[in-house]
Amino acid sequence: MVGEIHSFLLVASCTLVSSSRPHIIFILADDLGWSDVGYHGSVIKTPHIDALASEGVKLDNYYTSLLCTPSRSQLMTGRYEIHTGLQHRTIDMMQPLCLPIDETILPQKLKDRGYATHMVGKWHLGFYRQECLPNNRGFDTFMGFYQAMGDYYYHNVSTGKFNGWDFRRDNDVIAERYAGQYSTHVFADEARDIISKHNPDVPLFLFLSFQAIHFPLQVPSRYADIYNTLIPNSADRRTYAGMVTCMDEAVGGVVATLKHSGLWENSVLVFSTDNGGIHSLGGNWPLRGGKASLYEGGVRGVAFVTSPLLPSRVRGTINKELLHMTDWFPTLVRLAGGHLMGNKRLDGYNQWDTISQETPSLRNEILLTINPLKRKPNHFVDDPYADTDSFDILMRAAIRVGDWKLITGPTGNGSWVTPAEFGFNSLHPEERTHSVELYNVIADPNERHDYSRDRPDIVGALLDRIGHYYKTSVPVLNPPQEVTRADPALHGGAWSPWR
Template identity: 50%
Template sequence: MAVYALTGFSLVSLLSFGYLSWDWMKPSLVADVATDPMEKSLPPTFARPPHIIFILTDDQGYHDVGYHGSDIQTPTLDRLAAEGVKLENYYIQPICTPSRSQLITGRYQIHTGLQHSIIRPRQPNCLPLDQVTLPQKLQEAGYSTHMVGKWHLGFYKKECLPTRRGFDTFLGSLTGNVDYYTYDNCDGPGVCGYDLHEGEDVAWDQSGKYSTLLYAQRVNKILASHSPKKPIFIYVAFQAVHTPLQSPKEYIYRYRSMGNVARRKYAAMVTCMDEAVKNITWALKKYGYYDNSVIVFSTDNGGQTFSGGSNWPLRGRKGTYWEGGVRGIGFVHSPLIKRKRRTSWALVHITDWYPTLVSLARGNLSNVPGLDGYNVWPAISEGKESPRTEILHNIDPLYNHAKYGSLEDGFGIWNTAVQASIRVGEWKLLTGDPGYSDWIPPQTLTNFPGSWWNLERLTDGLRKSVWLFNITADPYERYDLSDQRPDVVRTLLMRLVHYNRTAIPVRYPAENPRAHPDFNGGAWGPWASEDDAEEWEGTGEPLKSRNKKKKCKICKLRSFFRKLNTRLMSNRI
């Protein structure tokens, strides 16, 4: 049992030097200690189940918060984080749908079939219906559950909607990218529709209201009409600060001295979101929730450097498996925390919120075996060691075209052309094509992209398909150790092999013309009936419609947009 007391850092170090032996094909480094989610950490004891407010922002970069040295004003986030616990070893996913699915299910995306890209508006796809969601578990524990904001977990049939997945109420968008005022979303030229929904109905009457402010107002209304005597869970998934870059003028004026227009608008959106969080916190206090509440703040992925975001000094951006894509802003603020006002370096992943919050709610996890998340509340509240020692960032079998990857480069056990990444203790391994690998300073210069874009670019190693970093010693991923430590590379490749054996087929069906908003009164919404379920669902192979019509304009445009996918993806996900 002495082995289990070692930290992730020392354990992997000793393994690498050969002082310890381990079966790397076991489920996880702590599997022998506790296999049941409820046993991973003892549940807390509160007088009453706490109110839980989970705030998720969209595309907010690691550098884009005041307490990380940003030039953007975030006084509310700075204060809440300073009075709570800052999570400085906190990881998310590099794009939208995967992060949201892992939050809602507590499972890696290889275990839900969502390991490739995102769920697109015209795809017959959604979060698998056999998954028991976080709000469903909280409902079982007696909670009132509400969602405000961006869903992006599929909507092709009504069973996929938030109100069918555990939320009592819902106000927000179903797709991933809408106008902040008009709530229009275009999935290609001529494929546009309205996307703001109240429950399962289209909320036409809310058009014209800036989404960040609208969502904060809705949270205030929920708190005002609910009794603090009954526990409540509110999932606030702000659209901010995803593109399009739109903000009320009064916020843009504050940053008028910023030379870069994209950065100026982006900064305004962040500050507006910060004030929305201030209003939510104020409402918690006004209506009597605050003293028994837990506020969790998280980003969904790294910042989009094409659109004003910054992950400096981390490497990479949104959509990549470099630290800039997967290391997030995170903190917990609560009067119930035992050791407040500190920074935690405990390893935490977005899947951990599922068992952590259900345990806080005194819920039952016995009927959801095989979770990939851990209860990290003792690590957050009391400063104890995190039960997590490794993170599977992802394995994407459909993204397997790295030019220089091969099975030979993977010691005959792993094809390094496959995009994958894993963190074990201090070590991080990447294979395939991890994405844009630049270090990009904040975009404060006037010309875009121009002079700032190439300030920190690595030009060597372009013929590689394997990278290894000691993230503890080198958090900015500047020193690739794959050639010096082939023993560690092989060990981590074996972990990828293990996880890959547990993966389910990819759910990434072809887009279907039936989803066009013109067939739904001009709004995005469910289009498939229960009888169509088998036709619309897929596991990686393109689906064929039974309607043998001639190719429509939408279909003809598909190949064109796929050719532009590398560039367009930055603003569509």
């Protein structure tokens, strides 16, 4: 049950109809909930996303991390967050921290294959040194912001007494120039401009990392107004829904430009969320939990792949094979004809044949997280696994192996939160009585029944697996904030590298 695939070089063939170097467009949504797309039954209107997903392969068993920075680090490196030191939380704006410089990341590998590499949108992998910035990590151009969030119209970020611009084209601060312009529109226009000017003979890698749907809740009123009747009981949920629909429109515009420019026929487009939707507003129902929790609503993500290069027999299918955010690195590098030699040991697998040929996934397990800085005091009188020696069950951790998922320590919010338009109350779990939870997420994807007391054999095996991974983890990177040096007032009024 817990057998591990030991193959590392992962040279599965890249079955394509045309070029060995297709254009690659990766669109990343921020905090998009499982049930916030039309094709998962939402009232939120996402016609362009729905159409693209229906023409491609929907990834139904796909996992991310539970927070922004860890998830993005896994996308860029193909390595679990425990192997980069970013397993604790997101990077704070004044932390002297970034995705470690000695990690080779996706755009660097694609540049080695002759790709033009462009990034538009949210970075959130650190900016305290120049070496941390997108332009110095393999992207030819960058237009966007460094931090977790900001004002969608005025592109500034405030914390306490500190306030600064956070909107750049490469190294130039352009926030004032775009003041009043909604970021989803700005990013879509930038992406379309890159595509329209691109030489089709040169392979393109475009990473479009939307700010939406992250807080703050802001959208032009014409999008929110669509939901006045559909969601009459929550203005915030209407705004959120409008933000999703605005992003959907932007995705449609980007694809239209790809088609008009002649690039689409040799393109592969990946759409993914970075984690689950936020509890209070994002729709993860019927999955349990949401962003920042270890339940399925926090880590099981919306994703699909679409391309004219996919074989016709897989277009319009739902792929239920086990996939993870770390798989994109080796999959896309190999799709581009690149090699994985010289990289640190990867945790991701080249899953192109799984996506395009419906072959079994190369993985049977996913480590979701191990965070030694998040521990739960053991107040439980009758904890059946309190004496286990394979892993500290008070530590936040989660793993999926086959059909089974084990959670230890602090779980995050465990409620089943219903979107406002449903008109009935959310469901809350009974008070927890022990530090280990076990779910069969195939038979029970909504995590209603905890098997931890019924199946000690499976609990023991999965605790051994988590213990194995913990021995390979690197120390957590979590330095204190450097408030006096990072103050935007010292850097021309913008959040900027300070070391």
